[in-house]
Amino acid sequence: MFTQRSDPDRGLIRLVCEDDVTAADLSGHRRAAVLAARDLGRPFVVVTELTDCAAISSTAAAVIAETVSQLVPFGLAGELRLVGERTPDSVLAAFAAHQSAFDVDVVTLSSQEALDTELDARLNRTGC
Known part of the structure; x- marks a missing residue:
């Protein structure tokens, strides 16, 4: 299952x-991503959650990498990119196989509860 959300506050x-x-x-999803990007303004970050x-x-x-x-x-x-300790290697490899426009910051979370805390900390460091 795939879902997409925009968070204008962050x-x-x-x-x-x-x-x-x-x-x-x-x-x-590609059209939805472009529309969300237009609404967010500059700069913004894409967060891909692979923890589950x-x-x-x-x-x-x-397709996700191209979008x-x-x-x-x-x-x-x-x-x-947020991964969990149990994220399968095959999932990580599927994303690693594609070139990105930026260096992708991959963060391994110890628990789902740490997701928002870690996300906020990373966004504060990038200045977005």
Whole structure:
């Protein structure tokens, strides 16, 4: 399952991957991401949450990576990828196989409860 949310207060777009993610789950997400980026203003960060992702197709990971790269002209300032201690290596590899417009800051969270605290700390460091 894939969901997308924008958070104007934090200046970010959240891409949440849970359980199994396929390319079919991404229907319409690119348009939604561009519209969210236009509304957020500059700069903003894309956060891809993989803490609860069990599996992702290589095609889906490629589509997400392509979408993120298309947000650069709208003010994308960086990418943050949140993983859990139990995020499968295959999920990490699916994303690592794709080039990014920025260095991706990958953070391993010890628990789901730490997500918002770590996210706020990272955003404060990047100045977004």
